[in-house]
């Protein structure tokens with residue numbers, strides 16, 4: 409991975425649960441805790457979308473969460489990358505035929521990185537974050 | 553107090569519903585007077601995925617994988633009670649070995665879930681070191697679960713009529729090592745959580761649920777036991793292998809000599825239950841008989857058996873958060889005609905109201921987390937005071953909580 413000049417700070421992520429089963433949430437938190445410890449690279453979860461570069465979305469987007477997801481997406485400053493964690497956000501997964509879904513996620517907001525799995529392993533999530541970082545660098549390099 | 557502030561009291565604080573760190577997004581509304589909560593109300597149901605509706609269009613072999621995904625933390629609890637309900641409708645005798653494997657997986661799930669909760673509780677108090685420590689020790693249980701089932705979360709191990717994977721003799725050593733690790737850890741965990749002065753100050757007599765309220769609101773699991781209600785489905789209605797095991801409900805007075813029903817008591821109950829689970833798994837490993845692990849290995853045969861099943865049944869299981877309950881009705885079709893799920897948090901949510909009323913705003917995170925609700929939705933708070941509106945994020949709430957800890961320590 410080439411660190412471009414424009415990329416001069418750590419990656420901060422905001423996590424949004426759009427009605428998931430919680431499995432992906434646990435794995436995201438497990439990713440952040442000491443065994444994997446991405447915080448040594450400055451990667452951490454933040455409490456406000458306005459501080460984030462990366463949006464981690466889990467869950468199949470239930471109807472009530474759609475406007476909230478849009479609002480959160482709009483609040484993240486550009487350049488931003490969206491990462492969809494888990495099978496149910498990618499395609500509906502085990503909930504594909506539910507009547508209460510507005511998803512999958514890429515029907516609601518544009519997604520840059522997909523991490524498949526139900527739930528994905530922490531290693532998979534870290535790999536996805538690396539990909540997201542590469543894309544973010546590219547986007548930041550393109551900015552005037 | 554000047555006149556115009558008087559007019560604004562009580563003011564309303566809505567919290568939620570987005571960014572739950574855990575399961576269900578929930579919407580809270582608080583009536584506040586200064587820092588004190590006068591009235592609390594909440595609206596769950598923000599993450600409705602229509603699981604029962606989908607289940608009634610699938611056959612039980614498919615549903616067991618859907619029940620895994622009702623809640624990612626209780627991956628085996630829902631599946632176990634659903635499978636037990638279907639097995640009773642179909643009048644299947646589950647092989648004894650499968651019953652033991654089910655109990656072992658369920659207890660490992662309790663270990664990881666309770667330690668996960670302990671970490672989250674520490675985080676809500678602003679004690680992040682302990683969050684990271686707890687989650688690190690939790691990884692050992694995850695490793696064993698992965699070894700036994702193939703998955704870290706959503707194990708997919710239970711099938712109607714048995715389990716899908718056996719525990720082989722060469723796995724016993726790893727399991728025993730893991731159990732020894734948690735036995736050695738018990739004293740340390742109790743020490744860091746219970747003797748810590750900060751935790752005592754924040755949790756003692758905070759978020760109290762009295763014995764009568766616990767009974768009246770039909771709370772279940774550790775929340776009920778921490779208020780002195782002696783109930784545990786594993787003891788009251790033994791199923792799987794629990795009938796053969798030595799087990800009694802964990803109550804806080806066994807350790808502390810008294811029951812106050814506060815947040816502290818809930819920590820005590822959960823930590824002691826980790827140790828209880830270790831003991832139960834050891835008993836299971838000693839007693840586990842040889843034999844089949846499923847009543848019928850061929851899926852087409854299971855499916856045709858569904859078409860002959862008529863009747864209704866309930867399945868219950870003591871999940872880490874309390875009793876889960878599944879009702880299934882089959883009318884000679886491949887899919888169930890009725891399926892009703894009652895998760896443990898559903899029974900416990902109402903207990904928030906007596907717990908929160910009278911507490912301070914900075915206590916909301918820990919009290920809400922104390923029933924282990926599968927959610928931590930203290931994301932955004934809008935304070936409307938004198939018509940002005942300020943939004944508080946989850947971070948700010950946590951900051952308030954952390955500040956209170958600091959104040960008390962001074």
Ligand code: SF4
Nearest residue numbers: 428429431494495496
């Ligand atoms: S992808 Fe699977 S584990 Fe993740 S939230 Fe969806 S159903 Fe749960």
